[in-house]
Amino acid sequence: MNALELLETSPVIPVIVIPDSALAVDLAHALVAGGICTLEITLRSSAALASIEAIRQHVPEALVGAGTVLDAQQLQSAHAAGAQFAVSPGLTEPLALAIRDRRIPFLPGVASASEAMRAAEWGFMAQKLFPAQAIGGVELLKAWQGPLPHLRFCPTGGIHAGNAAQYLALPNVRCVGGSWLTPAAAVAARQWGAITRLAREARTLAG
Numbered sequence: 001m002n003a004l005e006l007l008e009t010s011p012v013i014p015v016i017v018i019p020d021s022a023l024a025v026d027l028a029h030a031l032v033a034g035g036i037c038t039l040e041i042t043l044r045s046s047a048a049l050a051s052i053e054a055i056r057q058h059v060p061e062a063l064v065g066a067g068t069v070l071d072a073q074q075l076q077s078a079h080a081a082g083a084q085f086a087v088s089p090g091l092t093e094p095l096a097l098a099i100r101d102r103r104i105p106f107l108p109g110v111a112s113a114s115e116a117m118r119a120a121e122w123g124f125m126a127q128k129l130f131p132a133q134a135i136g137g138v139e140l141l142k143a144w145q146g147p148l149p150h151l152r153f154c155p156t157g158g159i160h161a162g163n164a165a166q167y168l169a170l171p172n173v174r175c176v177g178g179s180w181l182t183p184a185a186a187v188a189a190r191q192w193g194a195i196t197r198l199a200r201e202a203r204t205l206a207g
């Protein structure tokens with residue numbers, strides 16, 4: 001699978017912060033039960049790597065990746081834990097070189113035309129637009145269709161059930177990312193039914 005194919009796996013990629021790896025498998029099952037099988041576990045919590053490992057071991061239906069990958073060391077740890085793809089809020093040269101070595105599907109974060117062009121020079125044609133809402137959102141992506149028609153985006157940042165469909169209707173958008181499927185309070189309280197409902201709702205967004 002390459003990164004463009006990754007974008008086709010789900011209309012919504014949940015951006016997940018797991019406070020405790022003991023929650024990971026149940027949380028993944030809750031999302032998969034709602035039809036969302038592509039999961040981004042951010043490296044923002046110390047439970048992230050163990051969570052990726054646990055999901056790989058116990059939830060084979062899930063495609064699990066690491067988010068908030070900031071450097072080559074984190075990429076290596078995530079890959080060793082079993083991450084099947086990686087996402088970053090940006091792109092640095094050391095990270096681009098590490099991705100090239102490991103051949104793992106990767107979405108670099110971009111927030112300007114120059115960043116998008118630089119990422120494309122490294123071969124990354126599928127990119128994360130971040131933080132999407134704050135930098136122009138749907139209007140920015142429409143404006144990029146003319147000069148950057150070869151790029152495909154997964155916008156994240158400020159996206160929710162109320163505005164995701166507007167993004168998904170754009171020809172240069174293949175999926176969106178967001179944390180709204182896994183609210184921190186619902187995860188901590190193990191409200192798996194509520195999370196499955198949010199996933200089911202998100203699954204229908206692509207039409």
Ligand code: 3PG
Nearest residue numbers: 015156157158159178179
């Ligand atoms: C990300 O890391 O992709 C974003 O922080 C997710 O943004 P959101 O919390 O606004 O969905």
